[in-house]
Amino acid sequence: MADSKPSIAVIGLGIMGGPMAANLVKAGYSVTGYNLHADKVQQLVDAGGKGADSIADAVKDADVIITMVPDSPDVETVALGEDGLIAHATKGALWIDTSSIRPDVAVEVAKQATDAGLEALDAPVSGGEKGAIEATLSIMVGGEPAAFERAKPVLDAVGGTVVHVGPSGSGQTVKAANQLIVAGTIELVAEALVFLEAYGVDTDAAIKVLAGGLAGNRILDNKAASMVAREFNPGFRVDLHHKDMGIVTSAAREAGVAIPLGAVTAQLMGSLRQLGHGDLDHSALLLLVEQLSGRTKDTD
Structure with missing residues (x-):
């Protein structure tokens, strides 16, 4: 049943994030997306997802938050600060960062998320746009084993190979x-x-x-x-x-x-x-x- 699945927020709906969000919808998840460009949000809505007007709006009721943004400063912007996901996510939510960023930044933002009562994983992906569309991505995950087990069904919906590779920063x-x-x-x-x-x-x-x-x-x-x-x-x-x-x-x-x-x-x-x-x-x-x-x- 779809209502037995965790609700998911996806921040970043570009070449990779957009298809990943659409595949989560296909897998029966309730998905709310946010992107700086409204047309990307509309594409998710057309695929059966929901749109949000801000990061705070997207993550406020989400059980799982997935971010897919270009670089380390983008992850820091999305995660930290008054308008960031850490400030607005529900305590106990799981944050999966699928961006490709510096390992040291991944470790630091995961620590801040954990200190705020969230679970955090760095889970960058490989496979390009084709892999994102076909849900065959290879996903390398860093973080606590329990958080990985919680995340794995979600990641299995977008990836073909999903492997826990060690503590925070290891995925990066x-x-x-x-x-x-x-x-x-x-x-x-x-x-x-x-x-x-x-x-x-x-x-x-x-x-x-x-x-x-x-x-x-x-x-x-x-x-x-x-x-x-x-x-x-x-x-x-x-x-x-x-x-x-x-x-x-x-x-x-x-x-x-x-x-x-x-x-x-x-x-x-x-x-x-x-x-x-x-x-x-x-x-x-x-x-x-x-x-x-x-x-x-x-x-x-």
Whole structure:
């Protein structure tokens, strides 16, 4: 029964948060959403959810609060202060932050939420817009085990792989490692595609055989075809991956861990952004490889 399920507030209804909220509605939850842009709220209403005019309005009666916003300062703004969720949530509510932010910020805001009588989890996701739409996200969760068990049925409605990885901040640490691997893989796939094209190879055939061997990976499966077609509609924007690479390089430096390939990839992502491609999908690293190779093509 729908009324036996916890009521959910979702703050942030963008590329990721919007589909996640819609999937929670499909799973039978009562979902109230808030976003800075009213059209995003209306999309949730059209999908069967409810709209709120403020964070306070969204969270006041919610059993579970999910946030999905771009960066650490956004989480702090949404969570803290007079208009934040911590001030207006019901005592005992569970807050699940699915944003990708700095691990130290995740630890601090979770502490403040706990001190205010809430349960808090950092639960960043991987899988991009496609994973959000299809409810197949990989979700890495940091926080208390009891809070994770409470959250798991909700997260199962939006994700295909949901794993508790440790105490507060651990989810964000694992997400940083995820973004390191994803960016590096995109860069290598981009280099391989430009290399293949330079030799006039049938790229569709090449992608098929590469994907079937040890070089096989999700980037080849999900993004290679659009990269070849120079279609970079954002599933995950360069701007956001640039932010995430800043998180992982900073965290690695603090831990004394060398990430030489990651550091170079972070520079490449930053360069792509500085060239004005921040709103494109992160697979647009291909454009930078082309430019460095002197093989730039006209794109729409």
